[in-house]
Amino acid sequence: xxxxxxxxxxxxxxxxxxxxxxxxxxxxxxxxxxxxxxxxxxxxxxxxxxxxxxxxxxxxxxxxxxxxxxxxxxxxxxxxxxxxxxxxxxxxxxxxxxxxxxxxxxxxxxxxxxxxxxxxxxxxxxxxxxxxxxxxxxxxxxxxxxxxxxxxxxxxxxxxxxxxxxxxxxxxxxxxxxxxxxxxxxxxxxxxxxxxxxxxxxxxxxxxxxxxxxxxxxxxxxxxxxxxxxxxxxxxxxxxxxxxxxxxxxxxxxxxxxxxxxxxxx
Amino acid sequence: xxxxxxxxxxxxxxxxxxxxxxxxxxxxxxxxxxxxxxxxxxxxxxxxxxxxxxxxxxxxxxxxxxxxxxxxxxxxxxxxxxxxxxxxxxxxxxxxxxxxxxxxxxxxxxxxxxxxxxxxxxxxxxxxxxxxxxxxxxxxxxxxxxxxxxxxxxxxxxxxxxxxxxxxxxxxxxxxxxxxxxxxxxxxxxxxxxxxxxxxxxxxxxxxxxxxxxxxxxxxxxxxxxxxxxxxxxxxxxxxxxxxxxxxxxxxxxxxxxxxxxxxxx
Numbered sequence: 001x002x003x004x005x006x007x008x009x010x011x012x013x014x015x016x017x018x019x020x021x022x023x024x025x026x027x028x029x030x031x032x033x034x035x036x037x038x039x040x041x042x043x044x045x046x047x048x049x050x051x052x053x054x055x056x057x058x059x060x061x062x063x064x065x066x067x068x069x070x071x072x073x074x075x076x077x078x079x080x081x082x083x084x085x086x087x088x089x090x091x092x093x094x095x096x097x098x099x100x101x102x103x104x105x106x107x108x109x110x111x112x113x114x115x116x117x118x119x120x121x122x123x124x125x126x127x128x129x130x131x132x133x134x135x136x137x138x139x140x141x142x143x144x145x146x147x148x149x150x151x152x153x154x155x156x157x158x159x160x161x162x163x164x165x166x167x168x169x170x171x172x173x174x175x176x177x178x179x180x181x182x183x184x185x186x187x188x189x190x191x192x193x194x195x196x197x198x199x200x201x202x203x204x205x206x207x208x209x210x211x212x213x214x215x216x217x218x219x220x221x222x223x224x225x226x227x228x229x230x231x232x233x234x235x236x237x238x239x240x241x242x243x244x245x246x247x248x249x250x251x252x253x254x255x256x257x258x259x260x261x262x263x264x265x266x
Numbered sequence: 267x268x269x270x271x272x273x274x275x276x277x278x279x280x281x282x283x284x285x286x287x288x289x290x291x292x293x294x295x296x297x298x299x300x301x302x303x304x305x306x307x308x309x310x311x312x313x314x315x316x317x318x319x320x321x322x323x324x325x326x327x328x329x330x331x332x333x334x335x336x337x338x339x340x341x342x343x344x345x346x347x348x349x350x351x352x353x354x355x356x357x358x359x360x361x362x363x364x365x366x367x368x369x370x371x372x373x374x375x376x377x378x379x380x381x382x383x384x385x386x387x388x389x390x391x392x393x394x395x396x397x398x399x400x401x402x403x404x405x406x407x408x409x410x411x412x413x414x415x416x417x418x419x420x421x422x423x424x425x426x427x428x429x430x431x432x433x434x435x436x437x438x439x440x441x442x443x444x445x446x447x448x449x450x451x452x453x454x455x456x457x458x459x460x461x462x463x464x465x466x467x468x469x470x471x472x473x474x475x476x477x478x479x480x481x482x483x484x485x486x487x488x489x490x491x492x493x494x495x496x497x498x499x500x501x502x503x504x505x506x507x508x509x510x511x512x513x514x515x516x517x518x519x520x521x522x523x524x525x526x527x528x529x530x531x532x
Binding site for chain 2 (some may be wrong): 078
Protein backbone atom coordinates (compact mmCIF):
# COMPACT_ATOMS: atom_id res chain seq x y z
CA UNK A 1 0.00 0.00 0.00
CA UNK A 2 1.17 3.50 -0.84
CA UNK A 3 0.15 6.66 1.02
CA UNK A 4 0.84 10.02 -0.60
CA UNK A 5 1.59 12.99 1.63
CA UNK A 6 1.16 16.59 0.51
CA UNK A 7 1.02 19.89 2.39
CA UNK A 8 -1.67 22.21 0.98
CA UNK A 9 -1.29 24.63 3.91
CA UNK A 10 1.95 25.09 5.88
CA UNK A 11 5.35 23.45 5.63
CA UNK A 12 6.03 20.02 7.20
CA UNK A 13 8.98 19.55 9.56
CA UNK A 14 11.57 17.19 8.09
CA UNK A 15 11.81 15.38 11.44
CA UNK A 16 8.16 14.34 11.16
CA UNK A 17 8.75 12.94 7.68
CA UNK A 18 11.86 11.10 8.86
CA UNK A 19 10.13 9.44 11.81
CA UNK A 20 6.95 8.37 9.99
CA UNK A 21 8.22 5.20 8.19
CA UNK A 22 9.76 3.81 11.39
CA UNK A 23 6.58 4.43 13.32
CA UNK A 24 4.58 2.56 10.66
CA UNK A 25 7.08 -0.35 10.59
CA UNK A 26 6.91 -0.68 14.37
CA UNK A 27 3.13 -0.91 14.16
CA UNK A 28 2.62 -2.92 10.97
CA UNK A 29 5.91 -4.75 10.32
CA UNK A 30 6.14 -5.97 6.75
CA UNK A 31 2.57 -4.80 6.12
CA UNK A 32 3.59 -1.19 6.74
CA UNK A 33 2.63 1.15 3.91
CA UNK A 34 5.11 2.95 1.73
CA UNK A 35 4.96 6.74 2.15
CA UNK A 36 5.31 8.92 -0.93
CA UNK A 37 6.17 12.23 0.69
CA UNK A 38 6.00 14.88 -2.02
CA UNK A 39 9.01 17.25 -1.93
CA UNK A 40 6.50 20.10 -1.98
CA UNK A 41 5.92 19.40 1.72
CA UNK A 42 9.29 21.04 2.46
CA UNK A 43 8.96 24.11 0.27
CA UNK A 44 8.50 27.45 1.98
CA UNK A 45 7.02 30.69 0.70
CA UNK A 46 5.94 33.07 3.43
CA UNK A 47 3.13 31.46 5.37
CA UNK A 48 2.83 28.53 2.99
CA UNK A 49 4.55 25.26 1.98
CA UNK A 50 5.49 26.77 -1.37
CA UNK A 51 3.54 28.81 -3.92
CA UNK A 52 -0.17 28.12 -4.49
CA UNK A 53 0.60 26.45 -7.82
CA UNK A 54 3.17 24.09 -6.28
CA UNK A 55 0.78 23.07 -3.51
CA UNK A 56 -2.09 22.53 -5.94
CA UNK A 57 0.09 20.61 -8.41
CA UNK A 58 1.55 18.31 -5.73
CA UNK A 59 -1.92 17.43 -4.48
CA UNK A 60 -3.25 16.79 -8.00
CA UNK A 61 -0.16 14.77 -8.96
CA UNK A 62 -0.43 12.34 -6.05
CA UNK A 63 -4.25 12.21 -6.05
CA UNK A 64 -4.26 11.33 -9.76
CA UNK A 65 -1.49 8.73 -9.43
CA UNK A 66 -3.16 5.30 -9.74
CA UNK A 67 -0.30 3.65 -7.81
CA UNK A 68 -1.14 5.63 -4.69
CA UNK A 69 -4.00 4.41 -2.50
CA UNK A 70 -4.58 7.29 -0.12
CA UNK A 71 -3.73 10.95 0.46
CA UNK A 72 -2.71 12.11 3.91
CA UNK A 73 -2.58 15.85 4.42
CA UNK A 74 0.69 16.54 6.23
CA UNK A 75 -0.54 19.33 8.49
CA UNK A 76 -2.85 22.30 8.79
CA UNK A 77 -2.07 25.96 9.45
CA UNK A 78 -3.52 28.02 6.64
CA UNK A 79 -3.53 27.84 2.87
CA UNK A 80 -5.73 24.99 1.62
CA UNK A 81 -8.47 27.38 0.49
CA UNK A 82 -5.92 28.95 -1.85
CA UNK A 83 -5.51 25.73 -3.84
CA UNK A 84 -8.98 24.14 -3.66
CA UNK A 85 -10.68 25.54 -6.72
CA UNK A 86 -7.58 25.18 -8.85
CA UNK A 87 -6.96 21.57 -7.81
CA UNK A 88 -10.39 19.98 -7.42
CA UNK A 89 -11.50 20.27 -11.07
CA UNK A 90 -8.24 18.61 -12.18
CA UNK A 91 -8.82 15.41 -10.20
CA UNK A 92 -9.22 12.33 -12.39
CA UNK A 93 -10.89 8.94 -11.93
CA UNK A 94 -7.83 7.69 -10.04
CA UNK A 95 -8.52 10.36 -7.41
CA UNK A 96 -12.11 9.18 -6.96
CA UNK A 97 -11.16 5.82 -5.41
CA UNK A 98 -8.73 7.17 -2.82
CA UNK A 99 -9.06 7.86 0.88
CA UNK A 100 -8.27 11.42 2.11
CA UNK A 101 -7.44 12.24 5.71
CA UNK A 102 -6.73 15.45 7.59
CA UNK A 103 -8.34 18.13 9.75
CA UNK A 104 -8.07 21.79 10.71
CA UNK A 105 -7.17 23.86 7.63
CA UNK A 106 -7.25 20.70 5.48
CA UNK A 107 -11.01 20.87 6.04
CA UNK A 108 -11.26 23.24 3.07
CA UNK A 109 -10.16 20.36 0.81
CA UNK A 110 -12.10 17.68 2.70
CA UNK A 111 -15.22 19.84 2.25
CA UNK A 112 -14.58 20.33 -1.45
CA UNK A 113 -13.85 16.63 -2.02
CA UNK A 114 -16.99 15.64 -0.16
CA UNK A 115 -19.09 18.30 -1.90
CA UNK A 116 -17.96 16.83 -5.22
CA UNK A 117 -18.36 13.18 -4.21
CA UNK A 118 -14.65 12.47 -4.66
CA UNK A 119 -13.08 9.61 -2.69
CA UNK A 120 -13.59 8.54 0.91
CA UNK A 121 -13.00 11.51 3.17
CA UNK A 122 -12.29 11.62 6.89
CA UNK A 123 -11.42 14.12 9.60
CA UNK A 124 -8.56 12.76 11.68
CA UNK A 125 -4.94 12.97 12.82
CA UNK A 126 -2.16 14.05 10.45
CA UNK A 127 1.58 13.25 10.39
CA UNK A 128 2.42 16.52 12.16
CA UNK A 129 0.46 15.36 15.22
CA UNK A 130 3.56 13.27 15.98
CA UNK A 131 4.94 16.42 17.62
CA UNK A 132 2.21 16.45 20.27
CA UNK A 133 2.62 14.73 23.61
CA UNK A 134 1.04 11.32 23.04
CA UNK A 135 0.99 12.15 19.36
CA UNK A 136 2.35 8.79 18.23
CA UNK A 137 -0.98 7.20 19.13
CA UNK A 138 -2.80 9.92 17.19
CA UNK A 139 -0.71 9.34 14.07
CA UNK A 140 -1.24 5.57 14.30
CA UNK A 141 -4.98 6.17 14.71
CA UNK A 142 -5.00 8.16 11.49
CA UNK A 143 -2.81 5.61 9.76
CA UNK A 144 -5.15 2.83 10.88
CA UNK A 145 -8.03 4.45 9.03
CA UNK A 146 -5.93 5.04 5.92
CA UNK A 147 -4.97 1.33 5.95
CA UNK A 148 -8.63 0.36 6.16
CA UNK A 149 -10.87 3.32 5.30
CA UNK A 150 -14.14 1.52 5.88
CA UNK A 151 -17.20 3.43 7.03
CA UNK A 152 -18.27 2.67 10.59
CA UNK A 153 -20.82 -0.16 10.52
CA UNK A 154 -24.30 1.16 11.13
CA UNK A 155 -23.08 4.66 11.90
CA UNK A 156 -25.25 7.65 11.09
CA UNK A 157 -24.01 9.91 8.34
CA UNK A 158 -21.47 12.23 9.88
CA UNK A 159 -18.84 14.90 9.18
CA UNK A 160 -16.37 16.87 11.29
CA UNK A 161 -14.73 20.25 10.89
CA UNK A 162 -12.81 22.95 12.63
CA UNK A 163 -15.51 25.54 13.36
CA UNK A 164 -13.66 28.51 11.86
CA UNK A 165 -12.74 26.59 8.70
CA UNK A 166 -16.35 25.48 8.20
CA UNK A 167 -17.57 29.02 8.84
CA UNK A 168 -15.15 30.39 6.26
CA UNK A 169 -16.44 28.12 3.48
CA UNK A 170 -20.18 28.64 4.07
CA UNK A 171 -21.85 30.06 1.00
CA UNK A 172 -18.99 29.04 -1.29
CA UNK A 173 -18.82 26.10 -3.74
CA UNK A 174 -16.79 24.21 -1.12
CA UNK A 175 -19.82 23.94 1.19
CA UNK A 176 -20.94 20.29 1.21
CA UNK A 177 -24.51 19.10 1.57
CA UNK A 178 -24.58 17.89 5.18
CA UNK A 179 -28.32 17.36 5.40
CA UNK A 180 -29.07 14.42 7.66
CA UNK A 181 -25.49 14.31 8.97
CA UNK A 182 -24.34 14.46 12.55
CA UNK A 183 -21.94 17.42 12.37
CA UNK A 184 -19.02 17.58 14.80
CA UNK A 185 -17.07 20.79 15.30
CA UNK A 186 -13.93 21.62 17.25
CA UNK A 187 -11.94 24.80 17.77
CA UNK A 188 -8.50 25.97 18.85
CA UNK A 189 -7.05 29.33 19.81
CA UNK A 190 -10.19 31.42 19.29
CA UNK A 191 -11.76 33.86 21.74
CA UNK A 192 -15.19 32.89 23.08
CA UNK A 193 -16.79 35.82 21.25
CA UNK A 194 -15.40 34.45 18.01
CA UNK A 195 -16.62 30.92 18.80
CA UNK A 196 -20.03 32.44 19.48
CA UNK A 197 -19.94 34.45 16.23
CA UNK A 198 -18.89 31.42 14.18
CA UNK A 199 -21.75 29.45 15.75
CA UNK A 200 -24.17 32.23 14.76
CA UNK A 201 -22.80 31.93 11.24
CA UNK A 202 -22.96 28.15 11.10
CA UNK A 203 -26.42 27.78 12.59
CA UNK A 204 -27.90 30.64 10.52
CA UNK A 205 -27.01 28.96 7.23
CA UNK A 206 -30.10 27.29 5.70
CA UNK A 207 -28.09 24.27 4.52
CA UNK A 208 -26.60 23.72 7.95
CA UNK A 209 -30.07 23.82 9.49
CA UNK A 210 -30.70 20.52 7.65
CA UNK A 211 -28.12 18.57 9.67
CA UNK A 212 -29.34 15.75 11.94
CA UNK A 213 -27.64 17.39 14.91
CA UNK A 214 -24.52 19.10 16.19
CA UNK A 215 -21.83 17.65 18.46
CA UNK A 216 -19.24 19.86 20.13
CA UNK A 217 -15.63 18.71 20.17
CA UNK A 218 -12.95 20.28 22.31
CA UNK A 219 -12.28 24.02 22.22
CA UNK A 220 -8.67 24.38 23.33
CA UNK A 221 -6.34 27.31 23.99
CA UNK A 222 -9.25 29.77 24.25
CA UNK A 223 -7.72 33.17 25.11
CA UNK A 224 -9.21 35.09 28.03
CA UNK A 225 -12.13 37.25 26.95
CA UNK A 226 -12.18 40.82 28.24
CA UNK A 227 -14.70 41.22 29.80
CA UNK A 228 -15.41 37.64 30.91
CA UNK A 229 -17.73 36.08 28.32
CA UNK A 230 -19.52 34.23 31.17
CA UNK A 231 -20.90 31.60 28.80
CA UNK A 232 -18.90 28.42 28.13
CA UNK A 233 -18.46 26.85 24.71
CA UNK A 234 -21.14 24.28 25.50
CA UNK A 235 -23.57 26.98 26.63
CA UNK A 236 -23.14 29.00 23.45
CA UNK A 237 -23.47 25.85 21.32
CA UNK A 238 -26.71 24.95 23.11
CA UNK A 239 -27.89 28.56 22.65
CA UNK A 240 -27.38 28.61 18.92
CA UNK A 241 -28.73 25.07 18.41
CA UNK A 242 -31.91 25.99 20.32
CA UNK A 243 -32.18 29.24 18.38
CA UNK A 244 -31.84 27.45 15.03
CA UNK A 245 -33.94 24.39 15.82
CA UNK A 246 -30.90 22.12 15.52
CA UNK A 247 -30.57 19.14 17.87
CA UNK A 248 -27.58 19.43 20.22
CA UNK A 249 -26.21 15.91 20.57
CA UNK A 250 -23.51 16.42 23.22
CA UNK A 251 -19.73 16.34 23.12
CA UNK A 252 -17.59 14.83 20.35
CA UNK A 253 -14.18 13.27 20.92
CA UNK A 254 -12.33 15.50 18.45
CA UNK A 255 -10.01 18.46 18.80
CA UNK A 256 -6.55 19.84 18.18
CA UNK A 257 -4.94 17.22 20.43
CA UNK A 258 -3.61 13.68 20.58
CA UNK A 259 -7.05 12.23 21.39
CA UNK A 260 -8.58 13.56 18.16
CA UNK A 261 -10.66 10.72 16.70
CA UNK A 262 -11.13 9.75 13.07
CA UNK A 263 -14.54 10.78 11.71
CA UNK A 264 -15.21 9.29 8.28
CA UNK A 265 -17.61 11.48 6.31
CA UNK A 266 -20.92 10.10 5.10
CA UNK B 267 -34.95 66.27 15.06
CA UNK B 268 -34.53 63.28 17.35
CA UNK B 269 -31.78 60.69 17.07
CA UNK B 270 -32.17 57.43 18.97
CA UNK B 271 -29.05 55.69 20.25
CA UNK B 272 -28.94 52.00 21.10
CA UNK B 273 -26.09 49.55 21.70
CA UNK B 274 -26.73 46.16 20.07
CA UNK B 275 -23.16 45.01 20.73
CA UNK B 276 -21.03 46.25 23.65
CA UNK B 277 -21.70 48.78 26.40
CA UNK B 278 -21.34 52.54 25.78
CA UNK B 279 -19.16 54.65 28.08
CA UNK B 280 -21.23 57.18 30.03
CA UNK B 281 -18.66 59.89 29.23
CA UNK B 282 -19.40 59.52 25.51
CA UNK B 283 -23.12 59.92 26.13
CA UNK B 284 -22.51 62.96 28.35
CA UNK B 285 -20.34 64.76 25.79
CA UNK B 286 -22.52 64.11 22.74
CA UNK B 287 -25.21 66.82 23.22
CA UNK B 288 -22.59 69.54 23.81
CA UNK B 289 -20.68 68.53 20.72
CA UNK B 290 -23.88 68.72 18.64
CA UNK B 291 -24.82 72.12 20.13
CA UNK B 292 -21.38 73.52 19.36
CA UNK B 293 -21.77 72.42 15.75
CA UNK B 294 -25.46 73.07 15.10
CA UNK B 295 -26.55 75.61 17.73
CA UNK B 296 -30.32 75.71 18.08
CA UNK B 297 -30.65 73.26 15.16
CA UNK B 298 -28.85 70.56 17.12
CA UNK B 299 -30.78 67.31 17.33
CA UNK B 300 -32.13 65.84 20.54
CA UNK B 301 -30.52 62.55 21.47
CA UNK B 302 -32.67 59.79 22.89
CA UNK B 303 -30.03 57.60 24.48
CA UNK B 304 -31.72 54.36 25.50
CA UNK B 305 -30.73 53.27 29.04
CA UNK B 306 -29.94 49.85 27.54
CA UNK B 307 -26.70 51.42 26.27
CA UNK B 308 -25.33 51.29 29.82
CA UNK B 309 -26.40 47.77 30.75
CA UNK B 310 -23.70 45.15 31.10
CA UNK B 311 -23.89 41.37 30.86
CA UNK B 312 -20.57 39.70 30.18
CA UNK B 313 -19.37 40.82 26.75
CA UNK B 314 -22.60 42.62 25.93
CA UNK B 315 -24.57 45.79 26.70
CA UNK B 316 -27.19 43.76 28.51
CA UNK B 317 -28.98 40.51 27.66
CA UNK B 318 -29.88 39.72 24.03
CA UNK B 319 -33.55 40.46 24.71
CA UNK B 320 -32.78 43.89 26.22
CA UNK B 321 -30.60 44.84 23.25
CA UNK B 322 -33.16 43.65 20.73
CA UNK B 323 -36.06 45.35 22.55
CA UNK B 324 -34.23 48.68 22.85
CA UNK B 325 -33.46 48.70 19.14
CA UNK B 326 -37.04 47.77 18.18
CA UNK B 327 -38.49 50.32 20.63
CA UNK B 328 -36.57 53.28 19.22
CA UNK B 329 -36.75 52.13 15.59
CA UNK B 330 -40.53 51.78 15.83
CA UNK B 331 -40.98 55.13 17.61
CA UNK B 332 -42.47 57.56 15.04
CA UNK B 333 -41.11 60.57 16.97
CA UNK B 334 -37.53 59.46 16.34
CA UNK B 335 -35.97 60.25 12.97
CA UNK B 336 -32.80 58.22 12.96
CA UNK B 337 -31.02 55.39 14.79
CA UNK B 338 -27.34 55.73 15.61
CA UNK B 339 -25.61 52.59 16.79
CA UNK B 340 -23.58 53.60 19.84
CA UNK B 341 -20.57 51.39 19.20
CA UNK B 342 -19.37 48.03 17.87
CA UNK B 343 -17.52 45.22 19.61
CA UNK B 344 -19.53 42.06 19.28
CA UNK B 345 -23.14 41.07 19.74
CA UNK B 346 -25.35 42.54 16.98
CA UNK B 347 -25.70 39.13 15.27
CA UNK B 348 -27.33 37.87 18.48
CA UNK B 349 -30.24 40.29 18.16
CA UNK B 350 -30.72 40.61 14.39
CA UNK B 351 -33.20 37.87 13.63
CA UNK B 352 -35.22 38.58 16.75
CA UNK B 353 -35.40 42.33 16.11
CA UNK B 354 -35.68 42.74 12.34
CA UNK B 355 -39.07 41.01 11.89
CA UNK B 356 -40.55 43.24 14.61
CA UNK B 357 -39.75 46.50 12.84
CA UNK B 358 -42.86 48.46 11.83
CA UNK B 359 -43.60 51.08 9.17
CA UNK B 360 -42.11 53.78 11.40
CA UNK B 361 -38.80 51.97 11.18
CA UNK B 362 -38.88 51.98 7.38
CA UNK B 363 -38.50 55.74 7.05
CA UNK B 364 -35.52 56.13 9.39
CA UNK B 365 -31.81 56.51 8.77
CA UNK B 366 -29.47 53.97 10.41
CA UNK B 367 -25.76 54.60 10.92
CA UNK B 368 -22.91 52.52 12.31
CA UNK B 369 -20.05 50.25 11.30
CA UNK B 370 -17.91 47.35 12.52
CA UNK B 371 -20.09 44.86 14.43
CA UNK B 372 -23.17 47.03 13.71
CA UNK B 373 -22.71 45.80 10.14
CA UNK B 374 -24.74 42.70 11.03
CA UNK B 375 -27.79 44.95 11.51
CA UNK B 376 -26.96 47.27 8.61
CA UNK B 377 -26.77 44.18 6.38
CA UNK B 378 -30.08 42.83 7.66
CA UNK B 379 -31.81 46.21 7.31
CA UNK B 380 -30.50 46.63 3.78
CA UNK B 381 -31.33 43.01 2.85
CA UNK B 382 -34.91 43.70 3.94
CA UNK B 383 -35.18 47.14 2.32
CA UNK B 384 -35.72 48.87 5.66
CA UNK B 385 -34.75 52.54 6.00
CA UNK B 386 -31.73 54.40 4.71
CA UNK B 387 -28.58 52.64 5.83
CA UNK B 388 -25.01 53.90 6.02
CA UNK B 389 -21.61 52.77 7.21
CA UNK B 390 -19.99 55.55 9.20
CA UNK B 391 -18.74 56.91 12.52
CA UNK B 392 -20.52 56.15 15.79
CA UNK B 393 -20.71 58.09 19.09
CA UNK B 394 -17.93 55.98 20.63
CA UNK B 395 -15.49 57.30 18.00
CA UNK B 396 -15.35 60.42 20.19
CA UNK B 397 -12.72 58.57 22.21
CA UNK B 398 -10.30 58.43 19.28
CA UNK B 399 -7.72 61.11 18.67
CA UNK B 400 -9.44 63.47 16.25
CA UNK B 401 -12.64 61.59 16.95
CA UNK B 402 -14.76 64.70 17.38
CA UNK B 403 -14.56 65.29 13.62
CA UNK B 404 -15.56 61.68 13.01
CA UNK B 405 -18.60 61.96 15.25
CA UNK B 406 -19.65 65.22 13.57
CA UNK B 407 -19.20 63.56 10.16
CA UNK B 408 -21.58 60.79 11.20
CA UNK B 409 -23.99 63.29 12.73
CA UNK B 410 -23.92 65.31 9.53
CA UNK B 411 -25.24 62.36 7.55
CA UNK B 412 -27.91 61.60 10.15
CA UNK B 413 -29.08 65.25 9.93
CA UNK B 414 -29.32 64.95 6.14
CA UNK B 415 -29.20 61.31 5.06
CA UNK B 416 -29.33 62.02 1.37
CA UNK B 417 -27.73 59.65 -1.10
CA UNK B 418 -24.64 61.04 -2.82
CA UNK B 419 -25.67 62.74 -6.06
CA UNK B 420 -24.81 60.59 -9.05
CA UNK B 421 -22.94 58.07 -6.95
CA UNK B 422 -22.81 54.44 -7.99
CA UNK B 423 -24.61 52.01 -5.75
CA UNK B 424 -22.31 51.20 -2.87
CA UNK B 425 -22.00 49.48 0.50
CA UNK B 426 -19.27 49.18 3.13
CA UNK B 427 -18.48 46.59 5.76
CA UNK B 428 -15.87 45.33 8.14
CA UNK B 429 -14.42 42.35 6.27
CA UNK B 430 -14.79 39.85 9.12
CA UNK B 431 -18.37 40.91 9.85
CA UNK B 432 -19.32 40.57 6.18
CA UNK B 433 -17.60 37.18 6.01
CA UNK B 434 -19.49 35.98 9.07
CA UNK B 435 -22.89 36.74 7.55
CA UNK B 436 -22.31 35.22 4.11
CA UNK B 437 -24.78 32.47 3.38
CA UNK B 438 -27.21 33.64 6.09
CA UNK B 439 -30.48 35.57 5.72
CA UNK B 440 -28.56 38.74 6.69
CA UNK B 441 -26.56 38.67 3.43
CA UNK B 442 -27.79 41.58 1.27
CA UNK B 443 -27.98 41.55 -2.51
CA UNK B 444 -24.98 43.71 -3.45
CA UNK B 445 -25.07 43.01 -7.17
CA UNK B 446 -23.95 46.08 -9.07
CA UNK B 447 -22.63 47.75 -5.91
CA UNK B 448 -19.15 49.06 -5.28
CA UNK B 449 -18.28 47.18 -2.12
CA UNK B 450 -15.82 48.73 0.35
CA UNK B 451 -14.22 46.67 3.09
CA UNK B 452 -11.99 47.54 6.03
CA UNK B 453 -10.38 45.52 8.79
CA UNK B 454 -8.87 45.94 12.23
CA UNK B 455 -6.79 43.72 14.48
CA UNK B 456 -6.69 40.65 12.24
CA UNK B 457 -3.63 38.67 11.15
CA UNK B 458 -2.82 38.80 7.44
CA UNK B 459 -3.62 35.10 7.07
CA UNK B 460 -7.09 35.83 8.42
CA UNK B 461 -7.55 38.80 6.10
CA UNK B 462 -6.52 36.52 3.23
CA UNK B 463 -8.92 33.77 4.38
CA UNK B 464 -11.82 36.22 4.73
CA UNK B 465 -11.09 37.50 1.23
CA UNK B 466 -11.18 33.92 -0.08
CA UNK B 467 -14.56 33.57 1.62
CA UNK B 468 -15.94 36.86 0.35
CA UNK B 469 -14.77 36.50 -3.24
CA UNK B 470 -15.83 32.83 -3.48
CA UNK B 471 -19.47 33.64 -2.68
CA UNK B 472 -21.56 33.63 -5.87
CA UNK B 473 -23.61 36.64 -4.74
CA UNK B 474 -20.50 38.67 -3.98
CA UNK B 475 -19.14 37.89 -7.46
CA UNK B 476 -21.99 40.07 -8.77
CA UNK B 477 -20.63 43.30 -7.22
CA UNK B 478 -19.47 46.08 -9.54
CA UNK B 479 -16.07 46.08 -7.85
CA UNK B 480 -14.20 45.97 -4.58
CA UNK B 481 -12.44 48.84 -2.79
CA UNK B 482 -10.04 48.24 0.08
CA UNK B 483 -10.26 50.46 3.14
CA UNK B 484 -7.64 50.61 5.84
CA UNK B 485 -6.45 47.45 7.61
CA UNK B 486 -5.17 48.66 10.96
CA UNK B 487 -3.49 47.01 13.96
CA UNK B 488 -2.54 43.94 11.91
CA UNK B 489 -0.56 41.66 14.27
CA UNK B 490 2.77 40.33 13.02
CA UNK B 491 2.37 37.11 11.08
CA UNK B 492 4.79 34.30 11.92
CA UNK B 493 6.30 33.58 9.45
CA UNK B 494 6.12 36.87 7.56
CA UNK B 495 3.09 36.71 5.26
CA UNK B 496 5.11 38.63 2.61
CA UNK B 497 1.95 39.81 0.85
CA UNK B 498 0.34 43.12 1.87
CA UNK B 499 -3.40 43.61 2.29
CA UNK B 500 -3.59 45.27 -1.11
CA UNK B 501 -1.70 42.41 -2.76
CA UNK B 502 -4.03 39.78 -1.30
CA UNK B 503 -7.08 41.83 -2.26
CA UNK B 504 -5.80 42.11 -5.83
CA UNK B 505 -5.08 38.36 -5.80
CA UNK B 506 -8.58 37.36 -4.79
CA UNK B 507 -10.27 39.90 -7.06
CA UNK B 508 -8.27 38.60 -10.04
CA UNK B 509 -9.05 35.02 -9.04
CA UNK B 510 -12.78 35.73 -8.79
CA UNK B 511 -13.13 38.01 -11.80
CA UNK B 512 -14.05 40.96 -9.58
CA UNK B 513 -12.80 44.45 -10.51
CA UNK B 514 -10.39 45.87 -7.93
CA UNK B 515 -11.17 49.57 -7.75
CA UNK B 516 -8.43 50.82 -5.41
CA UNK B 517 -8.40 52.12 -1.86
CA UNK B 518 -11.45 53.34 0.09
CA UNK B 519 -11.31 56.04 2.76
CA UNK B 520 -12.84 53.90 5.51
CA UNK B 521 -11.45 52.13 8.56
CA UNK B 522 -11.47 51.86 12.33
CA UNK B 523 -10.16 55.41 12.71
CA UNK B 524 -11.14 59.07 12.90
CA UNK B 525 -10.98 59.47 9.11
CA UNK B 526 -13.63 56.81 8.52
CA UNK B 527 -16.02 58.21 5.90
CA UNK B 528 -19.78 57.82 5.67
CA UNK B 529 -20.83 55.36 2.96
CA UNK B 530 -24.59 55.43 2.35
CA UNK B 531 -25.80 52.08 1.02
CA UNK B 532 -27.51 51.88 -2.34
